[in-house]
Amino acid sequence: xxxxxxxxxxxxxxxxxxxxxxxxxxxxxxxxxxxxxxxxxxxxxxxxxxxxxxxxxxxxxxxxxxxxxxxxxxxxxxxxxxxxxxxxxxxxxxxxxxxxxxxxxxxxxxxxxxxxxxxxxxxxxxxxxxxxxxxxxxxxxxxxxxxxxxxxxxxxxxxxxxxxxxxxxxxxxxxxxxxxxxxxxxxxxxxxxxxxxxxxxxxxxxxxxxxxxxxxxxxxxxxxxxxxxxxx
Numbered sequence: 546x547x548x549x550x551x552x553x554x555x556x557x558x559x560x561x562x563x564x565x566x567x568x569x570x571x572x573x574x575x576x577x578x579x580x581x582x583x584x585x586x587x588x589x590x591x592x593x594x595x596x597x598x599x600x601x602x603x604x605x606x607x608x609x610x611x612x613x614x615x616x617x618x619x620x621x622x623x624x625x626x627x628x629x630x631x632x633x634x635x636x637x638x639x640x641x642x643x644x645x646x647x648x649x650x651x652x653x654x655x656x657x658x659x660x661x662x663x664x665x666x667x668x669x670x671x672x673x674x675x676x677x678x679x680x681x682x683x684x685x686x687x688x689x690x691x692x693x694x695x696x697x698x699x700x701x702x703x704x705x706x707x708x709x710x711x712x713x714x715x716x717x718x719x720x721x722x723x724x725x726x727x728x729x730x731x732x733x734x735x736x737x738x739x740x741x742x743x744x745x746x747x748x749x750x751x752x753x754x755x756x757x758x759x760x761x762x763x764x765x766x767x768x769x770x771x772x773x774x775x776x777x
Contacts, residue, residue: 548606552599561608561651568606569775570766571653572598573644575660575671577616580626581705581713582736583725584743587628588614589705589713594661596716597692597762600755604763607655615640618666620704626737634670641674649678649685655769656687663691663702686773692754695761700754703740708754710743715751 548568551560576591586592591612598609614630615637621629641658648656656678658671668689675687692712693702700708714721723744731738770776 547603550599550602550606551608553608553610556608564606564608565652569652569654570602570605570607571648571651571656572602572607572609573648573656573658574598574609574612575641575658575662575667576612576614577619577662577667578614578628578630579616579619579662580621580629580737581709582731582738582743583727584722585705585710585713586717586720589709590614590616590661592661592716592720593692593709593712594659596712597661597755597758598657598659600759601659601762601766604759605766608653610644612661613640613644616662616667617670618664619662620737623664624734624737634666634673637667637670638674638677641671642677643674645675645678645685645687646682649682654685654773654775655766656685657690657766658688659690659692661692663693686769688769690762690765692758695758696754697757697761699757700750701740703738705736705738705743706740707743707745707750708740710746711748711751711754713751714746714748715755718748721746 549564574594581589595612615632619629619631671689
């Protein structure tokens with residue numbers, strides 16, 4: 546029998562309590578508002594993180610919060626691309642800490658910050674917030690995850706390339722316009738794309754990527770549940 550799960554903002558109090566009592570896990574998707582070239586939406590990282598977290602919760606139980614679109618070191622300061630909202634590491638870290646502490650106060654025993662935007666500055670900012678929360682609340686287990694951590698060698702982590710574009714196509718069909726890309730070779734400086742050519746992307750590939758990430762992340766979650774005594 547599968548454990549209950551749900552999207553936090555859609556749940557009534559009694560529903561949250563029922564899920565928490567059976568699967569005290571909270572997933573906090575973390576994204577960004579950032580240029581993903583001409584073919585993909587600005588909110589790709591948030592869509593990706595939220596979609597992966599929902600798939601994870603279906604396997605492990607628990608709640609999924611709405612994605613937090615706070616990207617540290619976006620492609621805006623990196624390469625000057627527009628339509629990106631760049632957040633300071635200090636602010637993102639403090640928000641991460643607050644969410645961890647508030648969810649622990651609500652009785653969740655495992656809190657995962659899952660970021661779809663993963664430059665080192667982003668990971669470090671979230672980890673700093675988690676570390677401060679750990680120092681205050683030892684009864685809850687906190688970790689920072691990213692799809693980057695679970696893709697392995699099978700798929701190349703990227704920015705607006707084939708991997709991220711495939712996730713977007715899978716989670717939000719019709720939201721990608723590959724014809725908007727120029728016919729010339731794609732580059733980081735000109736197009737803001739890192740990784741394999743997004744024209745190699747497909748929803749089918751996105752499904753394969755999701756299956757791989759979920760299988761490896763569920764394995765880690767099972768380890769956490771055993772380490773914390775929540776699962777024998």
